[in-house]
Amino acid sequence: MPHVNGFHHVSLSVSDVDASLEWYQRVLGFEVLARRGSDGLDKAILADADRTVAVVLVGHGPAAVPGDFDERRTGMDHLGFAVTDRAQLEAWAARLDELGVARSQIKAGSTxxxxxxxxxxxxxxxFYTR
Structure with missing residues (x-):
């Protein structure tokens, strides 16, 4: 059986690449690795400072299907970013609060x-502890 050794990237369809790009940089501290347009798509490739997590923001232009994201629709349910421990989770909670990003309380998940x-x-x- 061939081996998969991790995720290369995740692509998220967004309504406004520029607005999402600014948000992911400001809130998560992601860096822009590249910005490309092709075949009617507008793509921005971002990564964390260590380049261990890559997110591609994709604008579909006039071909976009309107409507808000809904995790109950077939497709992606959510994206979980790994953090090392409770202290990191608390640091992210403080950062989200500082930036006015609505969030849940820290709560128990499955793992x-x-x-x-x-x-x-x-x-x-x-943000999910390992």
Missing amino acids: GELIAFRDPDNIALE
């Missing part, structure tokens, strides 16, 4: 603790 929050397109995101 750790988490904070749930949403991006500008209402995409469900989490």
Whole structure:
């Protein structure tokens, strides 16, 4: 059986690449690695400072299907970012509060603790302890 050794990236369809790009940089501290347009798509490739997490923001232009993100629709339910421990989770909670990003309280998940929050397109995101 061939081996998969991790995720290369996750792509998120967004309504406004520029607005989402600014939010992911400001809130999560992601860096822009590239910005490309092709075949009617507008793509921004971002990563964390260590380049261990890559997120691609994709604008579909006139081909976009209107409507808000809904985790109950077939497709992605949410995106969980791993954090090392409770102290990191508390630091992220403080950062989200400082930036006025609505979030859940720290709560127990299936395999750790988490904070749930949403991006500008209402995409469900989490910080989750390993």
